[in-house]
Amino acid sequence: MLRFILKRLGLALLVALTVSFISFSLLFLAGDPAIAIAGESANAEDIQSIRELYGFDRPMLVQYADWLWNALRFDFGQSYYFKLPVADLIAERLSVTMTLGVCGILFALFTAVPLGVIAAIRPNSLIDRIALFLSVAGQAMPSFWFGLILIVIFAIQLGWLPASGASSWQHFIMPTVVLGYYAMPAIMRLTRAGMLEVLSADYIRTARAKGAPEGRVLFKHALRNAIIPVVSLAAVQMGFMLGGSIVVESIFALHGAGYLAWESIGRNDLPTVQALILVFALFYIVFTFLADVLNAWLDPRMRSS
Amino acid sequence: MTDNPVLELKNVSKTYTVKQGLFGKPRPLRAINDVSLKLGRGEVLGLVGESGCGKSTLAKILLGLEAPTEGQVLVDGQTLAGQDRIALSRRIQPIFQDPYSSLNPRKSIEDIVSLPLRVHQIGDSASRQKKVREMLDIVGLPVRVARSYPNQMSGGQRQRVAIARALIMNPEIVICDEPTSALDVSVQSQILNLLGDLRQEFGLTYLFISHNLAVVEHLATRVAVMYLGRIVEEAGVARLFEEARHPYSRALLESVLTPDPGLGVPDTQLGAAYPNPISPPSGCAFHPRCAKVMPHCSQIAPTPIATPDGHVECHLYDDTPARAAS
Amino acid sequence: MTALPDAAEITGPTPGQQLRKRMFGHQGFMIGAVFLVLLVLVAIFAPVLAPHDPYAQSLGDRMLRPVFMDGTWDHPLGTDHLGRDYLSRLIYGARISLLIGAVAALISGLIGTALGVAAGYFGGRVDAVVTFLINVRLAMPVVLVALAVVAILGGSLNVVIGVLGLLLWDRFAVVMRASTLQIRGREFVAAARAIGCSTPRILLSEILPNIFNNLIVVVTLEMAHAILLEAALSFLGLGVQPPNPSWGLMVSEGKNMMLFEPWLVLIPGAVLFVLVLAINLMGDGLRDVTAPENRN
Amino acid sequence: DKASDTLRVAFTKELESVDSYFNSAREGVVLQRAIWDGLLYSDPATGEYKGNLATEWEWVDDTTLELKLREGVKFHDGSDFTADDVVYTVNFVADEANGVVTQRNVNWMDHAEKVDDYTVRIVTKEPFPAAIEYLSGPVSMYPSDYYEEVGPSGMGLEPVGTGPYKAVSVEPGKHFVLERNEDYFDGPKGQPAIAKIDVRTIPDVNTQMAEIFSGQLDLIWQVPSDQAERMAEMGQFTVANESTMRVGYLAMDAAGRSDPENPFTKLEVRQAVNHAIDRETIVNELLKGKSTPIHTACFPSQFGCVQDVTEYEYDPEKAKELLAEAGYPDGFTTEFYAYRDREYAEAIASYLNAVGIETDFKMLQYSALRDLNMKGEVPISFQTWGSFSINDASAMVSQFFKHGELDDARDDEVLAELDIADSSIDPETRIEHYGIALQRIADQAYWAPLFSYNTNYVFTKEVAYTPTPDEVLRFHTAAWN
Amino acid sequence: MTEDPILSVRGLTLEIPTAGGMLHAVRGIDFDLNRGETLCIVGESGSGKSLTSLALMSLLGTKIQRSATRMDFDGTDLLKASRKQLRHLRGARMSMIFQEPMTSLNPAYTIGDQLAETLLLHRKVSRAQARARAVELLEKVGITAAESRLSQFPHQLSGGLRQRVMIAMALMCEPELIIADEPTTALDVTIQAQILRLLVDLQREMNMAMILITHDLGVVARVADKVAVMYAGELVETGPAEAIFRQPAHPYTRGLINCIPVPGRTQRGARLGTIPGIVPSLVGDVTGCPFRGRCDQAVEACASAIPLHQLDGGAHELRCVHPDGYRHSQEVPA
Numbered sequence A: 001m002l003r004f005i006l007k008r009l010g011l012a013l014l015v016a017l018t019v020s021f022i023s024f025s026l027l028f029l030a031g032d033p034a035i036a037i038a039g040e041s042a043n044a045e046d047i048q049s050i051r052e053l054y055g056f057d058r059p060m061l062v063q064y065a066d067w068l069w070n071a072l073r074f075d076f077g078q079s080y081y082f083k084l085p086v087a088d089l090i091a092e093r094l095s096v097t098m099t100l101g102v103c104g105i106l107f108a109l110f111t112a113v114p115l116g117v118i119a120a121i122r123p124n125s126l127i128d129r130i131a132l133f134l135s136v137a138g139q140a141m142p143s144f145w146f147g148l149i150l151i152v153i154f155a156i157q158l159g160w161l162p163a164s165g166a167s168s169w170q171h172f173i174m175p176t177v178v179l180g181y182y183a184m185p186a187i188m189r190l191t192r193a194g195m196l197e198v199l200s201a202d203y204i205r206t207a208r209a210k211g212a213p214e215g216r217v218l219f220k221h222a223l224r225n226a227i228i229p230v231v232s233l234a235a236v237q238m239g240f241m242l243g244g245s246i247v248v249e250s251i252f253a254l255h256g257a258g259y260l261a262w263e264s265i266g267r268n269d270l271p272t273v274q275a276l277i278l279v280f281a282l283f284y285i286v287f288t289f290l291a292d293v294l295n296a297w298l299d300p301r302m303r304s305s
Numbered sequence B: 001m002t003d004n005p006v007l008e009l010k011n012v013s014k015t016y017t018v019k020q021g022l023f024g025k026p027r028p029l030r031a032i033n034d035v036s037l038k039l040g041r042g043e044v045l046g047l048v049g050e051s052g053c054g055k056s057t058l059a060k061i062l063l064g065l066e067a068p069t070e071g072q073v074l075v076d077g078q079t080l081a082g083q084d085r086i087a088l089s090r091r092i093q094p095i096f097q098d099p100y101s102s103l104n105p106r107k108s109i110e111d112i113v114s115l116p117l118r119v120h121q122i123g124d125s126a127s128r129q130k131k132v133r134e135m136l137d138i139v140g141l142p143v144r145v146a147r148s149y150p151n152q153m154s155g156g157q158r159q160r161v162a163i164a165r166a167l168i169m170n171p172e173i174v175i176c177d178e179p180t181s182a183l184d185v186s187v188q189s190q191i192l193n194l195l196g197d198l199r200q201e202f203g204l205t206y207l208f209i210s211h212n213l214a215v216v217e218h219l220a221t222r223v224a225v226m227y228l229g230r231i232v233e234e235a236g237v238a239r240l241f242e243e244a245r246h247p248y249s250r251a252l253l254e255s256v257l258t259p260d261p262g263l264g265v266p267d268t269q270l271g272a273a274y275p276n277p278i279s280p281p282s283g284c285a286f287h288p289r290c291a292k293v294m295p296h297c298s299q300i301a302p303t304p305i306a307t308p309d310g311h312v313e314c315h316l317y318d319d320t321p322a323r324a325a326s
Numbered sequence C: 001m002t003a004l005p006d007a008a009e010i011t012g013p014t015p016g017q018q019l020r021k022r023m024f025g026h027q028g029f030m031i032g033a034v035f036l037v038l039l040v041l042v043a044i045f046a047p048v049l050a051p052h053d054p055y056a057q058s059l060g061d062r063m064l065r066p067v068f069m070d071g072t073w074d075h076p077l078g079t080d081h082l083g084r085d086y087l088s089r090l091i092y093g094a095r096i097s098l099l100i101g102a103v104a105a106l107i108s109g110l111i112g113t114a115l116g117v118a119a120g121y122f123g124g125r126v127d128a129v130v131t132f133l134i135n136v137r138l139a140m141p142v143v144l145v146a147l148a149v150v151a152i153l154g155g156s157l158n159v160v161i162g163v164l165g166l167l168l169w170d171r172f173a174v175v176m177r178a179s180t181l182q183i184r185g186r187e188f189v190a191a192a193r194a195i196g197c198s199t200p201r202i203l204l205s206e207i208l209p210n211i212f213n214n215l216i217v218v219v220t221l222e223m224a225h226a227i228l229l230e231a232a233l234s235f236l237g238l239g240v241q242p243p244n245p246s247w248g249l250m251v252s253e254g255k256n257m258m259l260f261e262p263w264l265v266l267i268p269g270a271v272l273f274v275l276v277l278a279i280n281l282m283g284d285g286l287r288d289v290t291a292p293e294n295r296n
Numbered sequence D: 001d002k003a004s005d006t007l008r009v010a011f012t013k014e015l016e017s018v019d020s021y022f023n024s025a026r027e028g029v030v031l032q033r034a035i036w037d038g039l040l041y042s043d044p045a046t047g048e049y050k051g052n053l054a055t056e057w058e059w060v061d062d063t064t065l066e067l068k069l070r071e072g073v074k075f076h077d078g079s080d081f082t083a084d085d086v087v088y089t090v091n092f093v094a095d096e097a098n099g100v101v102t103q104r105n106v107n108w109m110d111h112a113e114k115v116d117d118y119t120v121r122i123v124t125k126e127p128f129p130a131a132i133e134y135l136s137g138p139v140s141m142y143p144s145d146y147y148e149e150v151g152p153s154g155m156g157l158e159p160v161g162t163g164p165y166k167a168v169s170v171e172p173g174k175h176f177v178l179e180r181n182e183d184y185f186d187g188p189k190g191q192p193a194i195a196k197i198d199v200r201t202i203p204d205v206n207t208q209m210a211e212i213f214s215g216q217l218d219l220i221w222q223v224p225s226d227q228a229e230r231m232a233e234m235g236q237f238t239v240a241n242e243s244t245m246r247v248g249y250l251a252m253d254a255a256g257r258s259d260p261e262n263p264f265t266k267l268e269v270r271q272a273v274n275h276a277i278d279r280e281t282i283v284n285e286l287l288k289g290k291s292t293p294i295h296t297a298c299f300p301s302q303f304g305c306v307q308d309v310t311e312y313e314y315d316p317e318k319a320k321e322l323l324a325e326a327g328y329p330d331g332f333t334t335e336f337y338a339y340r341d342r343e344y345a346e347a348i349a350s351y352l353n354a355v356g357i358e359t360d361f362k363m364l365q366y367s368a369l370r371d372l373n374m375k376g377e378v379p380i381s382f383q384t385w386g387s388f389s390i391n392d393a394s395a396m397v398s399q400f401f402k403h404g405e406l407d408d409a410r411d412d413e414v415l416a417e418l419d420i421a422d423s424s425i426d427p428e429t430r431i432e433h434y435g436i437a438l439q440r441i442a443d444q445a446y447w448a449p450l451f452s453y454n455t456n457y458v459f460t461k462e463v464a465y466t467p468t469p470d471e472v473l474r475f476h477t478a479a480w481n
Numbered sequence E: 001m002t003e004d005p006i007l008s009v010r011g012l013t014l015e016i017p018t019a020g021g022m023l024h025a026v027r028g029i030d031f032d033l034n035r036g037e038t039l040c041i042v043g044e045s046g047s048g049k050s051l052t053s054l055a056l057m058s059l060l061g062t063k064i065q066r067s068a069t070r071m072d073f074d075g076t077d078l079l080k081a082s083r084k085q086l087r088h089l090r091g092a093r094m095s096m097i098f099q100e101p102m103t104s105l106n107p108a109y110t111i112g113d114q115l116a117e118t119l120l121l122h123r124k125v126s127r128a129q130a131r132a133r134a135v136e137l138l139e140k141v142g143i144t145a146a147e148s149r150l151s152q153f154p155h156q157l158s159g160g161l162r163q164r165v166m167i168a169m170a171l172m173c174e175p176e177l178i179i180a181d182e183p184t185t186a187l188d189v190t191i192q193a194q195i196l197r198l199l200v201d202l203q204r205e206m207n208m209a210m211i212l213i214t215h216d217l218g219v220v221a222r223v224a225d226k227v228a229v230m231y232a233g234e235l236v237e238t239g240p241a242e243a244i245f246r247q248p249a250h251p252y253t254r255g256l257i258n259c260i261p262v263p264g265r266t267q268r269g270a271r272l273g274t275i276p277g278i279v280p281s282l283v284g285d286v287t288g289c290p291f292r293g294r295c296d297q298a299v300e301a302c303a304s305a306i307p308l309h310q311l312d313g314g315a316h317e318l319r320c321v322h323p324d325g326y327r328h329s330q331e332v333p334a
């Protein structure tokens, strides 16, 4: 188990390193950051001096090594735009995004897993069909559009919920739904498919042949096995969600990391964008890593190997 | 024994590295352990042994699907590695166990059977078609199946298709890896009859792998018994079935349940400990299950002892280690 | 000689026939397919169907309401913020969405299939490298990276298609790898090798036909994915550029007046939803009809 | 709201820094006017200059301005405002090495000298007639000890000034809370009426509107015309419209920097572009409010912005003819860049398309477009310029036609005229030479000036506020009804 | 045989609705089973053996329709029993062992948990007592170091061991009837012999009735007291093992016996007997003898209803138009 964790950790680090390099080189091509720093009224000399000041005239690999070295110490440089340390900026905004992500995944799990289980218990029933349609429709719904519709209905027409901001739990309801519903279909399908597969497994028949009551068969014997892949998927989705929070945060004016990313792209604020890509990637990597470890722990076949 | 073997294995070993679990440590697994075998022209060599003992691995090596880690495979006295794989595949053809997975479900029967011809660029399409029809007839399939797909056929019919494909190149050697174990007995007998007929008609040489001793007895001329990657006993079929020497061979024979009511279930006197191929027992790999185990069996690995028509690998038949131990 | 009186009639349908029969019998697939075909026809015949020039602006006729909201039949779905006919723009917009979906899925399909099949078939190091690449790709936040790249290169149809094509290959790789792995273990592949088939031949004529169904399923799903992503990028202003009538862009433009003229947002969003739903229904249907448990 | 004596306002843009020298945003100007004071003050209604932190001022020579400071003024941190603060502030911002982002606002100053505790001299680099305007606008006074200690980033997080409001809470880019400065001196700005200002950044206009509908905001501004119109119709809000100094125009690559062969090097093509666009309709249908069509390369109210130059009326037929004359009977295709107001840019592109100029529309971020512009890779673009609310033509025409990297005309004649106009002290001379330059720009159709912008302010009926034409929200003039 | 049979089945019919129509998987099966007796059901793949066994345990999926004129287990009418009654029967008084030892144990729980569960479900015992019983039974099925096995997971055991665990699990509550569906098909021949022997010994010791399902005639011959030969959903021949093997009456039974090579009996290399053709489809109406298409004794009458003949004075029953299973010269071949 320890061996597994260590190997998995090594892989995670390698992935993180590669992502950081890709994101760095991608944005390296982005054009001249000096102009972004200099602002609207700078002249050519200003820009040249900024270029030298920040070391933009050095070769890319040198700049990358420099950046990476600093990044390892949680120093992602200064935001060109805010003139503040990127790390502080992101740290401050992450809480909103994390809250949103956690709420989103919980929303998805708490709706999708029961639905998937019910659908699997009664395949081809009305509930199953409804759940299936919901999942297809859910995946087809553009989240920006869904968000706008929710605002029109619940904030404007009904006035039940606030349209923007993050100052109370009500503010998180609509963003949570918009962010969470996108992960729902996948989780629901996997739960359903997993349950269906497990329910047709021989050991479920064994449990019934023992005289176990149906509830025990479903929850103790079936769900326990079906839930294992759902854990990984939820982690993957959580990683995606944080990256997908850009759209949601921009619609609901939540000042989270996603919104910061969008604005920073617009402002050519490269250190911030670079750091954010890395941070989002790290989240994905950490979540999948944790999920794998949790999986290994949940699944005795992996635990004991 | 054959002096002029068409196929010969010399000290062949095959080691896989297997990982246990997703990230477990890779460990070596000796699927085949220093095996030597000879196969004479027109012979049927039955290969028996329990699941995981290395039968299929041996078949794959003979088919050139896997390279042996050590040792040589000789075809007509020439090493297999040196020969052109394409040329070789004209002479050795396979029939696999599972007729459901051995045919490409996306191809018509005609495509499947003619594939060897096309690969080896033999004949034009008309002559190939003719040949396919002939072949289908030989294996007892109506010609109209040529346009069908595997999923439209029963298991027995599919196995016939597989046989047709194997024989269309007029091979000398056919490697049959449990060709009937997925079939019902009523179909099994058809396929066994067919294999027997074809052998006579075309003078084929078979390596016939099976775990069903009754089937082996019926078809084979010689039998090799495999245990954990080694051939522990090899003998002519009559000899083996009359007086098997190795305790494992005997246990195998005793386990055969003939349809004789009233005889009851035999006691094989085998231990239940199932060997793990990754960490095989020391000395004689069979010793933990052996009814006649002797003290030195767990320390010294037996070596082959020649018998009139083969060999056996058991300390019961060589007294050197016993003497050495005492 | 052994010609047995074989009573078995070979009457069953071929795999192709079976598949077609199941496809036509699958409700979801048919609904999706009908809608998709309709939308494709609309896209092809856009010049014939569109009542107006989708680019012709008339600043005096801005945001006229659609006919079901007291508008006139002259502009059945009203006009946008520059007085352009909404229906015509929607019709032309179908071209953009479909084009982006198709080409992006094609590009990513090629990349992902090549990687996935190679990983599945060759295993070992190749597999390790491809798996690593997939992990790296999955770790990169798609929307963020796409936005950044589009911001760098400037938004245009080609850039958007290229970026999406280069970003969405992961599912292809994952699915193709798994399918290949499964097929590779089948005995007919071993048989083909024993017969003497070359590796390219095995890949192309033995393996590919068997994973093609799965490929098609992923193609449809990724097409839908690409269309949605394009819309999201355009919505965020970093996708297809005006005056192209991208549906995402239309939602984004309509968004400004959302509180007063919600139909400006609802209509293009609904069309987008229907298109993606149709493709997803089709993909889902395909997945159902080609699922292994349905195979004989 | 009135009950809690808090005015809740929304900003659209994330403000990078509250330190007014380190942001170039309109929002920054708004906070600057609330938190700090300039030495002088310009009455937004009349344009008349008044003393603010300085009470008297006088040109000692062409480049030296002597100011007498107001006594008894205290910074929010309790320290006294003295000549040291002026000297420190001016010397700090005038030093290019300190990286003030709005260089144009400060780089005319060379340094400041202390004469006595309440008298300072500001020395300009060259004769600079617009100095008074700048001193009453963007140049505000910082506490020397505090600024020295915390620097721009500290000032951005915990700003300290003398202004009518003090900042009590700053979350960069997101949320600012200001409180009335109870000790505010009796200056020209007057005493603030509202106790607390709460500014939240809400980037989406719809959300802002949703919030004001649901009573979560009291005032929003920069509301697009369509929405403002609808909100006015609702009757629940006060909608006030004021013009701004921002001018929208098309810049064309007449100098052939992007490609010596590019169509815009031809006068007829540039004239055709000018004729192709229906400024009236755009103003009436899109911008509305107090916007007007513009024909010169500056904002009409700016000093020196003469109006009697060649005007190109909307005439698509003429445009097509001109294109044919230039050798493009079937038109041509060009990249068309823009960085804001996609709606307007799209409308303009559509007008160009109508006369045969096909546009490959490229919406870029400001910095990206500027980057391209400076490299000379932009054939035609839709640009806007707000002159930093400086009511002097130099803030616009001289910015772009003096062969800088953004100058796509590179006309020596224009350059010569502007040089004279910019550095002359004599108003008549200035007007004359700006006139010649502007006439030449119009004749050569280097630009296609289009329209001026306006701003809509929407606030609840509880709020009393009169906007000013310089697009600056002045909290200290707001009150409750 | 005066005592009442523990299990009595009459006219058991199972129908499965499919896309192509109703699949008549099992049609009118009758048999009785006495305490301590072993019944072997033998037949080709797809003949309905597993369905029959699941029907006895009432474990069929909801889709499959079960009907019968009589299905009694020791006085309980299985057809009318409530879910709760069934639950109390299953595992406690009738147990089942499945074919696939690899997949029949829940991978998520330890052997000990799964063994104890059966007892805890039916008897008021403590966990410790349940585990003690588990150890006892594991030892009984020949597993050494049983105590330490309790904490192992199924994947850590080999196939033979798992099947032993399955058997132990089935015996936890000392059931009166044990149904084993091909318990040894997936195992190696040597292990098969061990497991079968174990089953037979335990059955004798505990005096259980057993239904053993298999397609291996060798197994049948060695284990069965009674044999039921199943073909395409029907029992074509039933009777004492001795009788069936000495004098197989039904052409299908004869065909089966002739198919298999028997060392020492069939001539090496000689042609084996065959049954040509394949099993008929059972979708739609099924009339007459399902074997007639493959039968060398078929006559026209085979297409109509088939009578049941009693041989040897009752215990041996044959479902065939020919009273002794052979066509006689006056009958016209079909």
Ligand SMILES: Nc1ncnc2c1ncn2[C@@H]1O[C@H](COP(=O)(O)OP(=O)(O)OP(=O)(O)O)[C@@H](O)[C@H]1O
Pocket (backbone or CB within 6 Å): B016, B017, B018, B029, B030, B031, B049, B050, B051, B052, B053, B054, B055, B056, B057, B058, B211, B277
């Ligand atoms: N590709 C491989 N990688 C690793 N190990 C393998 C591989 N192929 C086979 N083995 C191992 O080698 C051993 C022999 O396998 P092989 O398939 O030859 O057995 P077999 O005798 O054919 O068994 P069966 O009767 O089940 O077909 C087994 O332990 C198996 O797990």
Ligand SMILES: Nc1ncnc2c1ncn2[C@@H]1O[C@H](COP(=O)(O)OP(=O)(O)OP(=O)(O)O)[C@@H](O)[C@H]1O
Pocket (backbone or CB within 6 Å): E016, E018, E023, E025, E043, E044, E045, E046, E047, E048, E049, E050, E051, E052, E061, E215
């Ligand atoms: N759930 C089901 N749905 C549809 N058909 C089924 C179902 N279960 C079984 N069948 C069909 O019923 C028939 C009898 O199946 P059953 O499993 O009883 O056969 P069997 O005799 O046990 O065969 P085997 O020896 O292969 O285990 C087969 O044709 C099978 O395809």
Ligand SMILES: [Mg+2]
Pocket (backbone or CB within 6 Å): B055, B056, B057, B177
């Ligand atoms: Mg094998």
Ligand SMILES: [Mg+2]
Pocket (backbone or CB within 6 Å): E049, E050, E051, E181, E182
């Ligand atoms: Mg079965």
